[in-house]
Amino acid sequence: MRSGRRAQYVTLAHASGLVCGIHFSQRQLRVALADASLTVVSEHEMPLARDHRSDNEIRRVGMLLADMLETVSADRDELLAVGVAISAPMDAASGMVARPGIMRGWEGIPIGEAVERTLRVPVVVDNSSNLSALAEHRLGALRGQSDAMFIEVSDGIGAGLMVGGRGYRGASGSAGEFGHTVIVENGPLCRCGNLGCLEAIAGGDAIVEGLKTRYSGLKLGDVIVRAMAGDDVCIRAIAEAGAHIGVAAANVASIFDPARIVVGGHLARAGELLLGPVRQVVDRSLASRLAPAPEIVAGQLGARAALMGALSLATDHSSAFPAGATSVDLRVALG
Ligand SMILES: [Zn+2]
Incomplete structure (x- = not known):
């Protein structure tokens, strides 16, 4: 033009x-x-x-x-x-x-x-x-979806739920606090004050913290770049985060049966290094259901x-x- x-x-x-x-x-x-x-x-x-x-x-x-x-x-x-x-x-x-x-x-x-x-x-x-869920629903990976979930994995972890084609907010408007669901009883202290939240174990800050003794001054972006270049330690750190996210996602999926789970946020740039382990754990956790497990795909709108x-x-x-x-x-x- x-x-x-x-x-x-x-x-x-x-x-x-x-x-x-x-x-x-x-x-x-x-x-x-x-x-x-x-x-x-x-x-x-x-x-x-x-x-x-x-x-x-x-x-x-x-x-x-x-x-x-x-x-x-x-x-x-x-x-x-x-x-x-x-x-x-x-x-x-x-x-x-x-x-x-x-x-x-x-x-x-x-x-x-x-x-x-x-x-x-x-x-x-x-x-x-x-x-993010609203935008992915209107313009991206959740288009045409009625019951679905958007998981955002950046420094912290959040989620947006879609039920019957509309965003689900809950009684007080705070539904979707996926990052603060407890996945390890008496686990590490979360910045919200609770113990063992998903975010304190698998959020970007937690991943960086876990790699601190090995690599000083590392940022989440560096972890992704290193992992994509084949660094085993960083690949494993992302995979472990993905597996924990998968456990929490499978629990949520058991409750409201989404057809699709979209993973976005900063860490989603790691692509299948993150999505693969999430999918593996969700599929395994929901294998006993007769209904198919939700599809797990990357967001289309990125950051x-x-x-x-x-x-x-x-x-x-x-x-x-x-x-x-x-x-x-x-x-x-x-x-
Ligand atoms: Zn928390």
């Missing part, structure tokens, strides 16, 4: 309004602007300090968003809604992080209100695993899943999009 044509497309695409998606995770910030059809017109990502503070980061997003709107020649009043993904369990009633110790700089803060005060646009907030989910959530909450005026139609109109 020539630049003149592109500028014309961008102008037409956001004539019907734009939405913003933001994903705050433990170590990373992602921000994107998209039109009604979820076509991303501007996107940024940057690292965050381990115990970053919410007020600083919300202010930073405010400035970044102003720049991004300027880049696509959009006015602030063209921004209709903002979706925010938080990589921590969320309490639906209070809009606050529901478990201490996971994102310390965000505890006790009604996140939607705080973001709304700075951005001055309606804001909706959800847990990043729920939003952007929660961000795309935040954008999807924002489009769901912006009633201002005129019916039919999506960028697809506009693209056709442009020829």
